[in-house]
Amino acid sequence: MTTQEKLLNLVHNEVIPDVEDYLDELFELVASKKSDDETKEEIKYMQEMRKEFQDLIDDIEAGEIDEEEAQEIIDEIIDMKSLKE
Template sequence: MTIQEKLLNLVHNEVIPDVEDYLDELFELVASKKSDDKTKEEIKYMQEMRKEFQDLIDDLEAGEIDDEEAQEIIDEIIDMKSLEE
């Protein structure tokens, strides 16, 4: 498995589902009328993040990301995930 395939799997199987789950939680807050402006800003930020990861998937599938860049992105994602825990 190439570095690009590892990154693609990571984004598809972990990152996007995590972003979607968090967005669901935020939308539930809005629906229950327990949201504030910060919640709405967070929704916008997470939607932008989801779009950026979708663009990353497109770039990976088009072969536009080399090994070095793919590894850097993997490392960044791992760092972000470790901060969540």
Template sequence: MTIQEELENLIKNEVLIEIEDYIDELFEIIAAKKDDDNIKEELKQIQEMKKDFEEMLVDLTHGDIDDEECKEIIDEINEMRKEDLED
């Protein structure tokens, strides 16, 4: 498996699923009328993050991301996920 395939799998099979689950949670909070402006802003930021990852998948399929950049992105994703677990 190439590093591009590894990054693609990480985004498709883990990151986007986690983001979608979190978006669902935020919508549930909003639907229950327990939200505030912070929740709505967070939802906006998470939706933008999802869009960024989807665009990254397009770049991967076009071969626009080299090995070094893939490695950096994977490291950043793992660091973000680690920080989320620590919170």
């Protein structure tokens, strides 16, 4: 498996589902009227992040990400996930 394929799997199977789960939680806050302006800003930020990851998938599938760049992105994602936990 190439580094690009590993990155694609990571984004498809972990990152985007995590972002979508968090967005669902934020939308539940809005629906229950327990949200504030910060929640709405967080929704906007997470939607932008989801779009960036979807664009990344497009770039990987188009062959625009090389091995080195793919590994750097994987490392960044792992760092982000470890900070979250």
